[in-house]
Amino acid sequence: MKSKISALVDGELERHEAEEALEALGTEGLARDTWRAYHLINDSMRDTRLLSSGFAARIAAKLADEPTVLAPRARPILQRRSWQALSVAASLAAVAFVVSVAFYPQDGPVAVAPVAPQALNTAPQAETAQVAPPEAADDYLLAHQGYSPRNSLQGMAPYVRTVSSEARAGRR
């Protein structure tokens, strides 16, 4: 199992093998300890900053204490208005119109509120949340790539850049 887990950490397992290994990780025990150990080794080899010991357990305990918020984000006005917009679009049945309407916020005066100009920050914002790449990250990259001046020096090579499988996994 140890070698399987090592290969899993390195992303070298076939899908069915990976599933098997992940199943073993599902329960506390030797497999999970091995998993943690290999990651620790990886992190120290790559000079990644280490988390204090018991970090995962403390976070899990804190999460368990958090109250669950059940109220959905309210957006009733927007929904009603976009239905109106859709019916208009449907009656015109013009794709061009759908595209252009998509870039007008549909909620009239309400739209003015969030427009407050942001202060120009020159320093990297320390408080910025680091998030996993969006679901459609590869689509954005592909859409962007066509306009990169690097194509003129490098041809199509830069198109190979996509979200790595590790980043994809981190999103889940």
Place this chain on the structure above:
Amino acid sequence: MIRALGIALVFWGGLSQAQAPSDGMALLRKIYLATEKLSYTGTFVYQQGDRTETSRITRVTGPGGDIERVEVLDGMPREIVRTRDTVRCYLPESQTVKVERRVDQRAFPGLLPEQISDLMRNYDITRGKTLRIAGYDCESVVLTPKDDLRYGYKLWADANSGMLLKARTFNRKGEIVEQFTFAQFAIGNVSRDQARTRHSVQSWRIEDAAVAPANLARAGWSVNPALPGFRRVAEVTRMLGEARPVGQMVYSDGMAAVSVFIEPVAGRAETVRPGLSSLGAFHIYTREVANHIVTVVGEAPAASVQRIANTVEFRQPQ
């Protein structure tokens, strides 16, 4: 005598330093022309963090139009083929082909020869050391950014043909952000067939980007790039993924490029997490503005991508 020689050497050294930028520019132009003109096949390795990926590239130029094809050989299989005005991305696992056709006159807007000299405003351009890559003696040019708003680049090109065989992006600490290196490369002896896809896509799903020129400012959107040297190079509407209409504006300093995507919140199944994500040389910053999701994707340091994102504004058109 020795002292005189020393002074002469110092003087000569200073002189060659002073000539370096134009030398660097000459090599950039040579690379540009080689990218346009050469037919070749090769295998290159893309490195980013601890990830390495090998790809095969084939390019045919000449009468009948240019075709270029890249097949990614590691990990998820995918293939990208470009003809004069169309880029197709084949994804065999999901049996999908993503198609992007160009609408404007310029086939694919990239760097133009006259813009190469504009690069000097934002980068110090010097010659680097020669290096042997994939059996070719290569000359190199270094683009060192004059500020923290962009990355630096080091490019190595075959001294004879000008073909770019290695490209490195580095941050202000000099750390490598990403790198492309050819492992094998040969000029000529390519048939047009080799540059065509092997996939038969009759039953595949086709996602057409339906790119159309647009005026997002008229719709109320404004972006102040606020980054010296960056100017707008494209403004379009398009489809993203299966059928999500988005607006796209692209800003570039001639080397780095940043895209601003704007799309309505309504109709998005996925919850959107505002914040920054880093993917090697790319940063993606997401925020919400006036019930729209603004996603800024850039080959630039995080702070630059955020700065552009934070200037996106909507004002109800009068």
